[in-house]
Amino acid sequence: MFNVIIQQYYNLVKENCLCQEEFPLFFNRSKDRIFYQTLVDATSNILEAVLLFRENVETLEEKESYAEKIKELENKGDEYTHLIIRELNQTFVTPLDREDILALAVQVDDVLDGIEACAARFVYLHVDHSTPHLIKFAGVLESCARHLHEAFIALEKRDYAKIRKASIEINVLENEGDKLMRDGIAEMLASPDIQVLDLIKMKEIYEKLEDVTDTFEDLINVMEGVVMKYA
Template sequence: MLFNRSKDSLFYQTMVDAAGNIVEAMQLFRQNVETLEHKEEYAEKLKELESKGDEYTHMLLKELNQTFVTPLDGEDIFQLAVKLDDVLDGIEACASRFVYFHVDKTTPYLMQFAELLEKVAENLQEAFIALEKKDYATIRKISVEINLLENKGDKLMRESVGSLFEDPKDPYELIKMKEIYENLEKVTDTAEDLADVLESVVMKYA
């Protein structure tokens, strides 16, 4: 039988699970930057979630190669899988930088980024739940919200980097924090890219 409802459910549920994994990662990241006192432990936990995310990606791509009729266009599933993985890789890389850059103190900007990214992740999870339900109107609303959050991320990056140059004392501190702030903003960009793929799916199927 070419059409297999259980296979459809597998694709959708795996993407929902992958988005939930990102929510968990963003929650851990926020907890981490509250103090950065246990950054090594949090980096390890995020690495575990990143490995779990790789498993979801592998599962999606494996099923994509083995399934003749998929619930969405194969290229769309591929792009969704890759972008989900990219978001998780991005936040895990930021947590790792705290360790090997020896960042020992948090900043208000780090907290703002963490809170913003947690909201982004929650919106992404809702979008994938809506995708399984074919609730395209909700996906459209969420895409707009993620776009607004990405704009806030842009503004936050400019403010955070600008603050480093207001009264620079330690050039090494400036360099490493500038890289972290810029990479956090890149995570919001990647999330917006993911939302754009979801939006393109809506345009095809709505």
């Protein structure tokens, strides 16, 4: 509501041809793109992390190296979040409500945190062999990341059609993630040769991967709500 009031006042100032130099806080719109571009960059960072994750699960032979690379991207993601928070503190009029921008930034950070947590689990749980379900899960995460990135590119134009399409696709992928988790665990339980410790390790990883697909879905749902607010 505060942003709406400020925007109305901004329009009134323009309509009355008041000198822009006298009202720099109202006429300086150059920072708008900082928020949109930083969010786009952050989702591009997610995609990069997911691509590394997918390479990693092909064999898990270099899991420590991949975990370190993904951790570096997770740190980079934190920097994007901090940049958005700093800009929110320094910008009087924001292109979207402050709480909406912050919610999007935090959710983006949560997605990347989840991916990094999955990569770390391969290391500290000493998982040395991949599975077909892990490889399929990585493919699901990559598709989610690509759709999410496209949605954030569309956010500045508030292109609801593109964002809605991404939301539908991510919802389908989230359901696929649910199935992969259940099928992966069921397959291990059905194996007469499965070791209990291996079952515990893989169950934790499958469940965490499913959590990440949930986080993708939560984020795109938040974005849909933001766009609908301004429709």
